[in-house]
Amino acid sequence: MKLPPLQYVRASSVSEAVDLLVQGAGDARILAGGQSLIPVLAFRLAAPAVLVDIGGIADLKRIDITDETVTLGALVRWVDIERSTALKAHMPLLPAVMAHVAHYQIRNRGTVGGSLAHCDPAAEMPGLAVTCDGTIILEGASGRREAPAVEVLTGALAAEIAEDEMIVALRFPRWRPERRWGFAEFARRQGDFAMAGIVAHFDQDADGVARDVHIGVIGATDRPTRLPGAEAALEGRIPDAMTIRDACRAVQDEVEPPEDIHASAAYRRALAGVMANQALRQAAGLPAAANGQ
Amino acid sequence: MLTGITFPTDAATPVTGTPVERLEDARLLTGTGCFVDDLTRPDLLHAVVLRSSMAHGRIVAIDASAALELDGVVAVFTAADVASDGAVPLIPIRLAPFPESQAFRQPVIAVDTVRYVGEPVALVVATSRAIAEDALELIELDIDALEAVASTDAALAAEGDGVLFPGTGSNLVLRYTAQMGDADTAFANAPYVRTERFSTQRHSAVPMETRGLLAEWDAEHGHLFLSGAAKVPYFNRRALAEALGLGMDEIDLLEQDVGGGFGVRGEYYPEDFLVCFAARRLGRPVKWIEDRREHFMATNHSREIACELSIACARDGTILALAGRLDADMGAYIRTNGGVVPAKAGQFLPGPYRIRDIHVDVSIVVTNKTPVGTYRGPGRFEANFFRERLIDMAAADLGLDPNVMRAHNLITAADMPWDAGKLVPYEAETSFDTGDYPVTLTRCLEEIGWEKNKHLQGTVIDGLYHGIGVACFVESGGAGPRENARITLETDGTLTVAVGSSSVGQGIETAHAQIAADALGLPLGKVRVLHGSTTLLHEGFGTYHSRAVIMGGSAILDAATNLKEHLVAAAAKRLGLPNTRLVVENGGVGSGDRFISLAELATDGPFSANGTFANTTRTYSYGAHACHVAVNPQTGAVKILDFVAVEDVGRAINPLIVHGQAIGAIVQGLGGVFLDHLVYDSEGQLLNASLADYLLPTATDFPNVRAVTLELHPSPTNPLGAKGAGEGGIVAVAGATANAVAAALAPLGVTITDLPLTPPRLWQLISDARAAAEPEH
Numbered sequence A: 001m002k003l004p005p006l007q008y009v010r011a012s013s014v015s016e017a018v019d020l021l022v023q024g025a026g027d028a029r030i031l032a033g034g035q036s037l038i039p040v041l042a043f044r045l046a047a048p049a050v051l052v053d054i055g056g057i058a059d060l061k062r063i064d065i066t067d068e069t070v071t072l073g074a075l076v077r078w079v080d081i082e083r084s085t086a087l088k089a090h091m092p093l094l095p096a097v098m099a100h101v102a103h104y105q106i107r108n109r110g111t112v113g114g115s116l117a118h119c120d121p122a123a124e125m126p127g128l129a130v131t132c133d134g135t136i137i138l139e140g141a142s143g144r145r146e147a148p149a150v151e152v153l154t155g156a157l158a159a160e161i162a163e164d165e166m167i168v169a170l171r172f173p174r175w176r177p178e179r180r181w182g183f184a185e186f187a188r189r190q191g192d193f194a195m196a197g198i199v200a201h202f203d204q205d206a207d208g209v210a211r212d213v214h215i216g217v218i219g220a221t222d223r224p225t226r227l228p229g230a231e232a233a234l235e236g237r238i239p240d241a242m243t244i245r246d247a248c249r250a251v252q253d254e255v256e257p258p259e260d261i262h263a264s265a266a267y268r269r270a271l272a273g274v275m276a277n278q279a280l281r282q283a284a285g286l287p288a289a290a291n292g293q
Numbered sequence B: 001m002l003t004g005i006t007f008p009t010d011a012a013t014p015v016t017g018t019p020v021e022r023l024e025d026a027r028l029l030t031g032t033g034c035f036v037d038d039l040t041r042p043d044l045l046h047a048v049v050l051r052s053s054m055a056h057g058r059i060v061a062i063d064a065s066a067a068l069e070l071d072g073v074v075a076v077f078t079a080a081d082v083a084s085d086g087a088v089p090l091i092p093i094r095l096a097p098f099p100e101s102q103a104f105r106q107p108v109i110a111v112d113t114v115r116y117v118g119e120p121v122a123l124v125v126a127t128s129r130a131i132a133e134d135a136l137e138l139i140e141l142d143i144d145a146l147e148a149v150a151s152t153d154a155a156l157a158a159e160g161d162g163v164l165f166p167g168t169g170s171n172l173v174l175r176y177t178a179q180m181g182d183a184d185t186a187f188a189n190a191p192y193v194r195t196e197r198f199s200t201q202r203h204s205a206v207p208m209e210t211r212g213l214l215a216e217w218d219a220e221h222g223h224l225f226l227s228g229a230a231k232v233p234y235f236n237r238r239a240l241a242e243a244l245g246l247g248m249d250e251i252d253l254l255e256q257d258v259g260g261g262f263g264v265r266g267e268y269y270p271e272d273f274l275v276c277f278a279a280r281r282l283g284r285p286v287k288w289i290e291d292r293r294e295h296f297m298a299t300n301h302s303r304e305i306a307c308e309l310s311i312a313c314a315r316d317g318t319i320l321a322l323a324g325r326l327d328a329d330m331g332a333y334i335r336t337n338g339g340v341v342p343a344k345a346g347q348f349l350p351g352p353y354r355i356r357d358i359h360v361d362v363s364i365v366v367t368n369k370t371p372v373g374t375y376r377g378p379g380r381f382e383a384n385f386f387r388e389r390l391i392d393m394a395a396a397d398l399g400l401d402p403n404v405m406r407a408h409n410l411i412t413a414a415d416m417p418w419d420a421g422k423l424v425p426y427e428a429e430t431s432f433d434t435g436d437y438p439v440t441l442t443r444c445l446e447e448i449g450w451e452k453n454k455h456l457q458g459t460v461i462d463g464l465y466h467g468i469g470v471a472c473f474v475e476s477g478g479a480g481p482r483e484n485a486r487i488t489l490e491t492d493g494t495l496t497v498a499v500g501s502s503s504v505g506q507g508i509e510t511a512h513a514q515i516a517a518d519a520l521g522l523p524l525g526k527v528r529v530l531h532g533s534t535t536l537l538h539e540g541f542g543t544y545h546s547r548a549v550i551m552g553g554s555a556i557l558d559a560a561t562n563l564k565e566h567l568v569a570a571a572a573k574r575l576g577l578p579n580t581r582l583v584v585e586n587g588g589v590g591s592g593d594r595f596i597s598l599a600e601l602a603t604d605g606p607f608s609a610n611g612t613f614a615n616t617t618r619t620y621s622y623g624a625h626a627c628h629v630a631v632n633p634q635t636g637a638v639k640i641l642d643f644v645a646v647e648d649v650g651r652a653i654n655p656l657i658v659h660g661q662a663i664g665a666i667v668q669g670l671g672g673v674f675l676d677h678l679v680y681d682s683e684g685q686l687l688n689a690s691l692a693d694y695l696l697p698t699a700t701d702f703p704n705v706r707a708v709t710l711e712l713h714p715s716p717t718n719p720l721g722a723k724g725a726g727e728g729g730i731v732a733v734a735g736a737t738a739n740a741v742a743a744a745l746a747p748l749g750v751t752i753t754d755l756p757l758t759p760p761r762l763w764q765l766i767s768d769a770r771a772a773a774e775p776e777h
């Protein structure tokens, strides 16, 4: 469980890091918090020639909130999000979800950019990025580009990032203050990756009707994805228990869960529905359901 | 010279039986402990093991030439190198030595066949661990696949290539029957009979510190030192001496701090030989530290047993007879623990109940998986789960309160000693020593609030199904044949105690020091306990089967008695009194107003005496566990609302340590019920060899656990009156917890017969039961 032989370089700027990626010609890897990459190397599942440590690039550690956007730099850590009073005020879903990410030791190191690039289908941040209309900002040899998260996070452990590119930030549209949101996930133990999780938010008009419904799933699919059928079940309706139940049924119909040593597809499908019920009831301000019903 | 007419005021007050804090903790908690990986040596080399990635196959070629060219690589050893000293040694069987097992022993390195994923094929030795791992990837290993058998069913059906040891003709190592009374007749005449199938899943101990070894060959004196010893260093010395062609006086095993044993650490494994072999060949110290992935495939597995169990009862719940069939999946080889795991499962099937007619069939089968050994409460965890589940089922059929049925059948003080027969073929008849088994059940029911809470069985509160389960157990401890100790009163007035017991982190430094301090009337702070290394004593037996306090502690008492004779003789000279008038007490030797403190007497020393405690009669602690769960039917998640373990340990030398052992054991047991599972596919691939996929209980999983230690019935088998106290906390966890989950889900028509109780599995059982209950369309 020792790393394979490799070269280690600490980059002091994004452009230097990109240069190093270019020089590495496909055999260089960015090192951020190391919480996913170091185990991969220790198990010798990957053996890059060069590690480009971006930990010293201060620009990437910022949380910026403007009138239109909330931007998380690539090196913003889970603990930074969890404790950010600005985020608690402007996009409370983000800090609330952080409690579900791993354990505090890992939250002290794991980063937004690392999680997006690693693209674990059960990870929370990719799910938030896809569900909340996130845009991923990348910089590479040919300059800066922006892409909707859903176009970058396309498969399990397979983000669409070029060899000479790195993530510099994740940007969300700014939330309306009265936006309603919910999150629920199920993991075997506190801090484990979710077997299924649901992110949800919507706005409510004066009549209490749900508008602009966003529902996304993690853990129960091969990549984080929105669930249009479930969103449609809620869109334009008052989110009462009946409507939510319909949306949950849609979630179960829509998800395409993988099967692995931990759970069957059928279990994950059912679980996604149960989590949807919890998340949507939370969003709608209904009491936690007895028996989840 | 005389210290006066009053006894010294600094005399120690007795500490045995008091909850003194562990002496070793200051060292361990401040990071000043010394574990084997903390050792380093000039010129040290590092070894890593090339392991088979195939479950069953014939080795065609091993080409290490590229690895040997890597800078820093010193040697690559294979079976061919080992064989150049003679035949490749086999791992000897220490326990449960069924003669049939001999043909299934493991070579210390695969000779031409590999039989499980993880089997050592080569040893790479290099100047650093990282280089050695780099070299591993350069070795070309060519293995022709043979049919792999990954279950006992597949193993028993296999022919030809699927037979692991062609010479034996079959993967069935042996089958035996153990019985008492006449179960056939009892079943034939019984008014009520029920038969069920149960199983427990393969899992094992995962100590925080993995195994590790450091071998040093002193060529000048022809002496081998092996650090990293634990559990049974004296046996391992014997095994190594034989394998390496050395005399017993030419090898020493040295014990450092050990970060957990639980049965698996400290057995004689292939690496014990390989590291010593390499150190002697190369004339340089060689260290090997098991990594976590290796641990999962190299260290003994345990607990994988399938059981068909039948119970015969009278209508009033009296258990008339028990008949069981156990199939044990032993993995690819029979290692040091022999057939002890299934044999103990067989022995403890009847448990703490007054059952006279018993029939047990045990089958021991090899498969292409990691070999099996003992894990805390070996065989008991399994047997108690099988039996206690069946008792709940029988009680439900008979319309009885299951705990009234238990109480009705438990062995009482009036039955003692209880003749427990000869249910283990290689052991003598045994009997339960002392106890009043219903007392612990009663206490346990009070603790869990059975009378006031039993109406909750199967009820739904806030969407969660509630259930309370109970399980009773009897647990053996104190295996013989002997243990040895030596106590020395040093010239500075301190006591050095050397004992054959080993520390695996369980606190024996403290417990043994308490025993020695009181035996000589000295304060605890004056006692230093040395243990586990073969340099200390001529012979020792070590730590397993909850024996260290019973055997080692009693040996210390014997050494103290012998030492007192020396001290009395010495004091007699000083005081000019006859020996017969002198007694050792209050930290000195004296008679009436004539007294000399040990501190003062010590200046004539050192004084030293040996002690031995020989005993093959076992102790039997007993108790009951109870568990209150709430099950979420939608996720299959189980919350432990309360768990309590009650055990009569006879005498607790240190209640704080006993309590800690019980709490740790309960949590470890709950891991075995809900989380721990070594998953194999049908090709014999281990699918979850990492802590990301092999789930262990963590601090937040089971916060509600309690333990009650009672000291009601001391054991007459040893002068301390102690019984085993390290395993009672785990042995009935599966029984109680599974009964609780079963009680919770009974209204849904769910039956619990197999572990682990993972959320997906419980959800599946619930779904299946609901589907079955729905009318056909």
Ligand SMILES: Cc1cc2nc3c(=O)[nH]c(=O)nc-3n(C[C@H](O)[C@H](O)[C@H](O)COP(=O)(O)OP(=O)(O)OC[C@H]3O[C@@H](n4cnc5c(N)ncnc54)[C@H](O)[C@@H]3O)c2cc1C
Pocket (backbone or CB within 6 Å): A029, A030, A031, A032, A033, A034, A035, A036, A037, A038, A074, A100, A101, A102, A103, A106, A109, A110, A111, A112, A113, A114, A115, A117, A118, A122, A123, A124, A125, A161, A165, A166, A167, A168, A191, A192, A193, A194
């Ligand atoms: C025990 C444990 C439990 C965990 N549980 C969870 C959990 O419940 N939920 C969860 O979401 N995560 C979990 N994680 C993962 C953790 O959150 C990781 O920190 C995260 O996934 C990766 O972030 P990192 O900064 O550590 O990235 P690294 O490990 O440093 O990198 C991960 C990958 O991303 C690449 N990379 C990093 N930064 C960039 C960048 N800016 N641009 C391009 N590529 C980049 C690296 O090259 C590498 O391929 C867990 C981890 C552990 C060890």
